[in-house]
Amino acid sequence: MYEISGLTKIYDGKGKNEKVHALQGVDVVIPDNDMLAIQGPTGHGKSTLLQLLGGLDRPTGGSLKFDGQEMAKMGEMSLTKLRAQNFGYIFQGFNLIPTLTAQENVETALVPLGVSKVERRERAAKALTDVGLGERLGHLQTELSGGQQQRVAIARALVKEPKVILADEPTGNLDEETRDDIFGLLEKLWADLGLTVIMVTHDSALSKRVPRLAQIKNGKLTIKRESKTANAA
Amino acid sequence: MFLTYLRRELRRRSRQAFVIALGLAVGIGLAISVNAASNGAKAAQASVLQSLYGVGTDITVTQTAVRGTGGTQGFGITGQSQTATGTKTTTATQDRATVEPGTGTIATTTLDKIKTASGVSGAVGSLSLSDFKVSGTLTQSFKETQTQSPGSGSGGFPGGGGSGGTQRSFSAGPPSGNFDFNSTTIQGVDVSDSSMGPLSTLSLSSGRTLANADASAAVALVNSSYATQNTIKVGATETLGGTKFTVVGIVTTSSTEDYFIPLAEAQKISSETGKVTTVYVKAASSTEIDAVAAEIQKDASGATVSTSADLANMVSGSLASTASLLNSLGKWFAIGVLLAAFLVAVLFTLSAVGRRTRELGTLKALGWTSRRVVRQVIGESVVTGLFGGALGIGLGFLGAYAIGKAAPALSASSSTSSASNANGGGFPGGGSFPTGSAPGGATGGTGGSGFAGARNAARGSSDITVHLTAPVHLNILLIAVGLAVLGGLIAGAAGGWRASSLRPADALAKVS
Numbered sequence: 213m214y215e216i217s218g219l220t221k222i223y224d225g226k227g228k229n230e231k232v233h234a235l236q237g238v239d240v241v242i243p244d245n246d247m248l249a250i251q252g253p254t255g256h257g258k259s260t261l262l263q264l265l266g267g268l269d270r271p272t273g274g275s276l277k278f279d280g281q282e283m284a285k286m287g288e289m290s291l292t293k294l295r296a297q298n299f300g301y302i303f304q305g306f307n308l309i310p311t312l313t314a315q316e317n318v319e320t321a322l323v324p325l326g327v328s329k330v331e332r333r334e335r336a337a338k339a340l341t342d343v344g345l346g347e348r349l350g351h352l353q354t355e356l357s358g359g360q361q362q363r364v365a366i367a368r369a370l371v372k373e374p375k376v377i378l379a380d381e382p383t384g385n386l387d388e389e390t391r392d393d394i395f396g397l398l399e400k401l402w403a404d405l406g407l408t409v410i411m412v413t414h415d416s417a418l419s420k421r422v423p424r425l426a427q428i429k430n431g432k433l434t435i436k437r438e439s440k441t442a443n444a445a
Numbered sequence: 446m447f448l449t450y451l452r453r454e455l456r457r458r459s460r461q462a463f464v465i466a467l468g469l470a471v472g473i474g475l476a477i478s479v480n481a482a483s484n485g486a487k488a489a490q491a492s493v494l495q496s497l498y499g500v501g502t503d504i505t506v507t508q509t510a511v512r513g514t515g516g517t518q519g520f521g522i523t524g525q526s527q528t529a530t531g532t533k534t535t536t537a538t539q540d541r542a543t544v545e546p547g548t549g550t551i552a553t554t555t556l557d558k559i560k561t562a563s564g565v566s567g568a569v570g571s572l573s574l575s576d577f578k579v580s581g582t583l584t585q586s587f588k589e590t591q592t593q594s595p596g597s598g599s600g601g602f603p604g605g606g607g608s609g610g611t612q613r614s615f616s617a618g619p620p621s622g623n624f625d626f627n628s629t630t631i632q633g634v635d636v637s638d639s640s641m642g643p644l645s646t647l648s649l650s651s652g653r654t655l656a657n658a659d660a661s662a663a664v665a666l667v668n669s670s671y672a673t674q675n676t677i678k679v680g681a682t683e684t685l686g687g688t689k690f691t692v693v694g695i696v697t698t699s700s701t702e703d704y705f706i707p708l709a710e711a712q713k714i715s716s717e718t719g720k721v722t723t724v725y726v727k728a729a730s731s732t733e734i735d736a737v738a739a740e741i742q743k744d745a746s747g748a749t750v751s752t753s754a755d756l757a758n759m760v761s762g763s764l765a766s767t768a769s770l771l772n773s774l775g776k777w778f779a780i781g782v783l784l785a786a787f788l789v790a791v792l793f794t795l796s797a798v799g800r801r802t803r804e805l806g807t808l809k810a811l812g813w814t815s816r817r818v819v820r821q822v823i824g825e826s827v828v829t830g831l832f833g834g835a836l837g838i839g840l841g842f843l844g845a846y847a848i849g850k851a852a853p854a855l856s857a858s859s860s861t862s863s864a865s866n867a868n869g870g871g872f873p874g875g876g877s878f879p880t881g882s883a884p885g886g887a888t889g890g891t892g893g894s895g896f897a898g899a900r901n902a903a904r905g906s907s908d909i910t911v912h913l914t915a916p917v918h919l920n921i922l923l924i925a926v927g928l929a930v931l932g933g934l935i936a937g938a939a940g941g942w943r944a945s946s947l948r949p950a951d952a953l954a955k956v957s
Contacts, residue, residue: 268810268950289814295949296812307807311453316446323446324812332446368811 213408214242214265218274220431221260234260236431237274244375247402247409249419251436252428258412259380261428265410266299266378267291279375296324300369302411304381306361308353308368314340314360315349318368325372339367343397359390363397370401377402379411383418395421451824458797462829465790469833469932470840472783473925477841479779480924481915482848489913493699502641503734506559506724506741507749508549530589530615538580542631542686542715545575550720551748558744559724564737566729569642570721572633572711573702576685581624587615629671631685632702633711633721636660642725643700652679652694659707665690666705669697686714786833787932794826794940802947809949819941826937827930834929838922845915852913 219238222231234257242248242265252258263269264276267283276283278294286294300321301307308317318336327335337349343363353361362382369377382398383391395418402409411422419425425437455462544550556570592612634643636655647654650669665685667677672695677683681692685704696705712718724745728737734752742750798805805818 263950266810269948292809292812292814295810301807301810303807305803307803309450309804309807311457312450316449319446320808320813321811324814324817329446 213244213279214240215277215280216240216242216275219261219264219271219276220273221257221264221269222272233431235264235271238428238431238433240426240433240435242408242410244408245402245406246424247399247422248411248424248426249422250410250412250426250428250433251414251416251419257428257431257433261433262378262380262410262412265376266301267295292324297372298375300372300374300377302362302365302369302377302379302382304384306353306358306365306385308361308364310353313350313352314345314356314364314367317353317364318371321368321372335371336367339371340364342370343367357390358386359393362386362390362394366394366397366401370405373405374407376408376410379409379413381413381415382411383413383415391415391418447821447824450821451828454825455828461793461797462825462832465793465826465829465936466833466836468786468789469830469929470836472779472786472932473834473837473928474840474844475782476779476928477838477917477921477925478844478848478915479776480921481841481845481917482852482913483776484916484918484921485848485852485914488916502725503728503731503753504726504738504741505751506551506555506726506745507722507751508551508745508747509749510547510549530587532584532586535583535585536581537583538578540576540578540684540687542574542576542711544715544717544720544722545573545630548573548722550717550722551724551745553719553721555745555748556721556724559726559741562737562740562744564729564733564740566727567638567641568724568726569635569638569644570708570724571635571643572708572715572717572720573722574631574633574686574711574715576629576631576704578627578629578684579624581622583620583622585620586618588618590614590616629685629703630701631704631706631711632700633708634705636707641727643702643705646700647696647698647705650695650697652692654694654696655705655707659693661709662707663688663690663710664693664706666694666696667692668700668703668705669695671703688714783928783932787935790826790830790833790932790936791939794822794936795943798822798940798943801944805944806947806949809947815945818944818947822940822944823934823937826940827933830929830931830933830936831926833932834926837929838925841921841925842917845917848913848915852915854912 217239219235220233221235222233224230225232238257238261250258250261260269264271264283265278267278267286271284274284278298281294283291283294308314309320312320315333315336318339319332322332322335337346340346340349340363343366345360345363345367348356348360348364351360353364356364362385366382369379377398379398383394386394398409398411399421401407411418413419423439424435426433427436428434550572551570553570556568559565560568590613592614632643634655636644636659637657639645639654644655647666652666655664655666665683667683672678672692677692677695679692679695683690683692683704685706688710690704690706690710708721712720726737726741728734734754738750738752742748805822808818809815
């Protein structure tokens with residue numbers, strides 16, 4: 213569970229002494245097994261918030277607690293360990309390693325956990341099978357379609373059995389049909405595995421399907437909709 | 446995962462990896478080739494030194510002659526008193542063996558001290574002599590002159606005398622002569638130890654070498670080139686310093702000495718009993734040479750103590766020039782190329798890491814520690830470096846082979862064992878034959894024989910032709926591998942530094 217209060221993030225701007233206030237006091241609680249979509253105009257702090265939630269960056273001020281641990285005060289190693297164990301990422305551009313096969317790409321998420329090679333291979337194969345790519349284990353990125361690549365990315369995010377899935381425009385590079393497939397998969401996993409899913413999206417069709425919708429504008433977040441279950445499209 | 450990822454990544458960037466490896470290979474190959482050529486030059490120099498100073502000689506001790514000592518050497522023919530007209534022929538022969546001009550001597554007591562000095566494994570002495578033979582005839586014609594003296598009185602021409610009457614005097618005509626000059630060189634060697642010093646440089650062609658039993662025997666070894674030139678064979682008798690020596694062996698050597706005789710015999714014919722001109726010293730340990738040289742310097746005050754390194758510096762000629770070129774220009778050129786290769790490797794690696802920001806950032810986002818990411822980048826660089834090293838070793842061997850095949854024969858000039866010969870010159874002329882009238886009744890002209898000691902001056906140096914080889918030693922191969930790893934580490938460290946400074950957020954920022 214995330215407990216966030218007064219969260220700020222200030223970047224150095226391009227000009228001298230110029231500051232960019234990406235987040236200006238975000239207050240929100242994200243309970244376990246929540247599915248939250250964050251919408252907002254480009255450059256208003258969506259991705260910054262996602263990075264802070266995933267421990268990829270550190271806030272300038274405020275409090276960001278995950279399961280009671282203050283992430284802002286964690287050391288680099290602790291934060292890296294937290295990322296490795298608890299957060300799964302899904303990127304808009306898939307971010308697969310081009311030289312590795314689908315199975316090897318999924319394995320990369322298990323490497324920092326010290327999982328043995330044999331177990332890595334087994335778990336990666338299972339994760340890929342779970343997302344419908346059991347026949348594509350040995351395929352390289354270039355041999356997969358966009359939807360398949362995103363499924364690999366989802367398998368990579370899920371294979372370590374994280375508590376939270378953080379997705380940045382997960383369907384941004386996909387056509388409408390594939391988008392529905394992928395989102396359907398995310399919904400299923402969310403429901404089956406009891407994950408917390410936080411996604412940034414511009415897609416209004418997706419935002420209609422999530423149980424909880426937030427909007428971020430000028431670095432400030434407001435909850436737009438609350439509901440307990442996902443809406444059918 | 447480490448090796449799989451590494452292999453795949455290198456395969457993906459194979460062209461770039463090949464360029465980096467090739468750059469390192471050229472640098473390493475050049476370093477190996479230059480080192481091999483340098484080894485060859487050193488070996489050639491050692492070979493030259495060995496031929497001149499003997500196997501295992503670490504230090505030589507010589508003594509420069511003190512200016513003004515030694516006196517002049519001359520050759521005199523005593524003319525005949527003439528009391529009648531006609532032609533008179535005078536025959537003369539002289540054979541003298543002396544210490545080479547400009548060379549000083551060292552007492553054998555000093556040699557004994559050196560033998561017992563700390564750190565000395567062994568020492569032998571030798572005596573370098575010049576044997577100068579002159580033989581020939583001097584012919585002069587005399588005629589009588591008679592003059593009438595009026596009345597009594599004194600005076601008249603010298604040589605005449607008498608009072609009144611006819612005065613007789615003899616005047617000598619221009620002398621003519623035919624003289625043979627023959628100068629040879631002799632080295633008196635310590636026959637008790639053939640493992641070092643001049644004896645160790647000799648290779649027997651025929652007959653036998655000198656042994657302990659020959660210490661006081663009038664026996665000689667002859668340099669094969671001199672023997673061929675003068676048709677000398679084993680069993681022949683040669684006169685050296687007025688003493689007859691039996692030739693017991695013909696030897697090949699790059700030394701310029703014509704004869705090698707037992708040291709005691711050399712001392713005897715030159716009247717230099719208890720003296721040597723050069724002491725050859727072998728140190729107990731190669732690391733103690735300088736210390737031993739310093740110790741010897743105390744025992745042999747005023748002597749010139751030269752270590753093998755000093756002796757190497759005496760080698761000049763195209764070999765020395767090549768060695769110098771390899772040690773200076775070649776070495777720096779190789780270092781320059783190597784540094785350039787390292788720089789290229791660093792820049793390429795930085796560029797590669799820059800292009801992999803998203804990929805490496807993704808791995809960090811997945812929980813890979815900076816150390817693991819850096820290790821991956823360095824691993825790729827080191828493997829590239831090792832590939833470059835292997836390629837470089839191949840290029841190095843190729844370069845060394847080419848040098849060995851293409852290198853022209855090099856000449857080396859070195860001062861001989863009498864390092865101070867540069868101070869030598871010729872025998873000073875003793876005088877000249879007088880011409881014109883000799884006083885009546887006087888001895889018909891005496892004079893010394895003088896000639897420039899061109900041969901001895903020339904003998905101050907020795908020319909040896911050597912072929913430059915380029916042996917590749919194991920140590921340079923290990924250094925090459927070390928350089929390859931170093932190149933990889935430097936490039937990898939640069940890339941790793943950049944990778945470690947990547948924020949995982951960059952992985953997301955790249956797609957925002």
